[in-house]
Amino acid sequence: MTKRREFRWPQPLKGEEARIWYGGDYNPDQWPESVWDDDIRLMKQAGVNLVSVGIFSWAKIETSEDVYDFDWLDRVIDKLGKAGIAVDLASATASPPMWLTQAHPEVLWKDERGDTCWPGAREHWRPTSPIFREYALKLCRAMAKHYKDNPYVVAWHVSNEYGCHNRFDYSDDAMRAFQKWCRKRYGTIEAVNDAWGTAFWAQRLNDFSEIIPPRFIGEGNFMNPGKLLDFKRFSSDALKDFYRAERDTLADITPGRPLTTNFMVSAGGTPLDYDDWGADVDFVANDHYFTPGDAHFDELAYSASLCDGIARRNPWFLMENSTSAVNWRPINHRKEPGQLVRDGLAHLAMGANAICFFQWRQSKAGAEKFHSSMLPHAGEDSQVFRDVCELGADLDRLSGEGLLDTRLAKSRVAVVFDYESEWATEHTATPTQQVRHWTEPVEWFRAFADNGITADIVPIRSDWDSYEAVVLPSVYLLSEENTRRVRDYVANGGRLLVTYYTGIADDRDHIWLGGYPGSIRDVVGVRVEEFAPLGDDFPGTLDHVDLDNGTVAHDFVDVITSTADSARVLASFKADPWTGLDGAPAIVANEYGDGRTVYVGARLGHEGIAASLPAMLDSLGFDAPLPDGVADVAAAGDVLRVRRVGKGGEFTFLFNRTHHAVDVPVDGEVVVASLAQVDEAASSVRIDVNGVAVVRDRD
Known part of the structure; x- marks a missing residue:
């Protein structure tokens, strides 16, 4: 188990009481200094007590190599601090300036075809470049030395959204680093051959020097899945190693100041293993942007719950969210009236002790000029700014009521999420491209909510086996260790719900043999011989299958050919007889040791899960009373x-x-x-x- 850093939270300015942190990214370098005082006046009006500064300011701070201009930054930090507004100061390394990349184009990352990512946006650097590391750490040292005694800086904001644009790099620097990573992980080249199954397609390796990144192999071809999974692990680790170097450089000079970096945790946000990264920050921080439409609130609550799980129930920091529309979708929907306040309070409810936005003042130029902000183009006479002020007053009230001394209460139910299972299901040679791991956990969270139950979303490394009931939703990879945890949990009286596409392979993406779900078949009491993916991509193919409990399966169905003597079928498929699915088990309850399980052999969507859930919970012996004042399940x-x-x-x-x-x-x-x-x-x-x-x- 990875040792986690001691939790440390940004402390209030001298003479101030601890409050819920409230504010957002502030980019004063985009504006003339004459605007700064008005910004601070309006920040005070809105209840802002913290801003993040300098995130993309490298070119403004180090104007040319070894030539630094801290004067403008000193002035704005001084103005903010004297107004009682704390500063979360960035290392400013997120985007290198043009003078650096022109002198050293070898720091730019390359795509899988070998094409260079040129400057013009952001994050155009490769994490494995020794040259880029040298320049970035030099800037970190300069920033830390200059601001080590500044009383208004309460935390370090290390870089920004690692891996948002430079998750994968296929350069020679990356190749050498990947070879080194493989040597450390496996020890011998034969262990690599075994892990990657290189006997297939004559891919056997004789030496670590023969390992290359998963570069372009031609349209329609299939990359070795074990290699691809390891490259995703390596890429997360390579960025984490770079973060650690920045973090440690800052910490050596300013040991008393907490450090973090902003994750991008959302239902589908899986570029890095954020649970692994959570062990390396002093406090977890997250950037979350809403999903438009019906899933808006549920996805937000789900993601916030996952953040709380990554933080291991310590307070966490919402570093960015939007007051209304973003700028990066094909259609950028605005938030409806009330959603700005509600969304902020939803993150707070799920354990955040800081609610911040991107950004304070809406830009008038640049790629994000249409991204909403706390102070929009319309100015202070706007509904957005009035809502910002309302949320600030609410947070201040809750601070005074004592909310900071509380934590998210533990649910009776945990839904497990696994970053590596998501990465493995992204491969292009799978039973169906319509199924990924990440979609199923959020559907279960919504289904529980439909039944009046607020579940916890927890990473697979966490203490999920301490809950009364647990869901393993399409957890494709089950290592030997996690297989043992599943067995022990149920044998000792746990209640487990398992879905299709769970326990298919081990942590090397090697299939567990003998029928699915591989290593836990006897625990759930079913044996699946093959999968029956569903879709309308060819005329006459099945695109759905009905169940006799009134629900409908889409995308994926298990062909369950046998059940244990201890098992009981809760629902069966209804289909034409020639499909081989008519009457076959779809949802199966089982007893194992002192515990009970339910296996769901189809993708039912959150509505189908919600409708099936009462019977499943009843079969588990899990009592789920309706909330006070609720007369029936339909209103729960x-x-x-x-x-x-x-x-x-x-x-x-x-x-x-x-x-x-x-x-x-x-x-x-x-x-x-x-x-x-x-x-x-x-x-x-x-x-x-x-x-x-x-x-x-x-x-």
């Missing part, structure tokens, strides 16, 4: 309930998940209400669409 999912508990008291956050107003009984004081009206006489609150209420529970 109208409100997502999230609790934070601790020395500061107990708080329940109530979020409306519907498109109609909902009335919720409360047992305590409503301390924050956004698009919600309190009826004190009835001890209830009416929460409108996109609304939220925060209740301080009675002692």
Whole structure:
């Protein structure tokens, strides 16, 4: 198990009380100095108490090699600090300046065809370049020495969104680093041959020098899956190694200042193994941008819960989110009224003690000029800025109520997420390209929410086996260690839900033989002989299969050919007889040791899971009482309930998940209400669409 760094949180400025941090990225170098004072006036009006500065300012700070200009940065930090606004100071290394890349084009990363990524955007550097590391660490030392005694700098913001654009590099620097990584991981070239199955297609290696990155191999060809999985692991590690070098350089000079970097955790955000990276930051920080449409709130809550799992229930920092539209989608939908406040409070409910945005003032030029901000183009006389002020007041109120001394309450249910299983399912030679690991965990989170249960989303390395009930949703890779954990958990009385595409291969992406799900067939009491992917890509192919419990399978079905004597079929497939699926088991309950399992052999979507969940939980012996004031299961999912508990008291956050107003009984004081009206006489609150209420529970 990786040793985690000691948790350290940015402390308030001298003379200030600890509050929920609130603010965003601030780019004063994009504006004339005459604007700065007005920025600070409006920040104070909005309740801002922290801004991140200097993230993309390398060219402004080191104007040419070894020529530094800190004067402008000193002035703005001084103005902010004297106004009571703390600074999260960036290492400024995210994007190298033109003078560096012109002198040293060898620091630029190369794609799989060998083409160079030229300057013109950001993150155009390769993490394995010794030359780039030399220049970046020199800047880190200069920044740390200059600001080591500055009282207004409360944290280091190391680089920015590692791997957002430079996740993969196929240069010779990367090749040499990959060879070194493989030697460290495997020890001998024969171990590499075994791990990658190089007997297939005559890919046997004689020496580590023959290892190359998974460069372009021709359209329609298939890369060795073991090699590709390891290259993804290596790429995450290579960026992490670069982060560590920056972190340690800053920490050596400023040992008392906490350091972090901003992750990009979302349902589909898997460029790096953020759970692995979580061990290397003093506090977890995340950038999250909403998914437009029906999944907006649920995906946000899911991702925030995963952040809390990565942080191991320590407070975490929402470093970026958007006040409204982003700029990088084909269609950039705005947020609906109320969603700015609700979204901020949702991250807070899930364990964040800091709510920040990209960015403070909306740019008037550049690639992100249409990205929303706290102070939009329309200025302070705008609904966005009024909502920003409302959220600031809410956070201040909750700080005063003691929320900082609470943590997200542990759920009874955990849904497991695994970065490496996602990477393995991304391969182009799989049973179907319509199935990936990442989609299933979020569907289960939504299905539990539909049934009035707020599940925890936890990384596979975490203590998932301490929960009353656990879901393994399409966890494609199960190592021997995790296989043992599954067996021990269920044998000792655990309740486990397992889905299709789980336990197919070990951590080398070698198939567990004998029928699926490989190493845990006896635990779940089923044997799957083959898969039946679904789709309409050819005329006459099955694109769905009905189940006799009223749900419908899409994309993927298991062909379960036998069940254990201890198993019981909860639902079966209904199909034409010539398909071989009619009457075959679809959902199977089993007993193993002192525990119970349910196996779901099809992709049902969150609606199908939600409809099937009561029967599955009943078969597990898992009692799931309806929330107070809820008369039936159909209404249980109208409100997502999230609790934070601790020395500061107990708080329940109530979020409306519907498109109609909902009335919720409360047992305590409503301390924050956004698009919600309190009826004190009835001890209830009416929460409108996109609304939220925060209740301080009675002692």
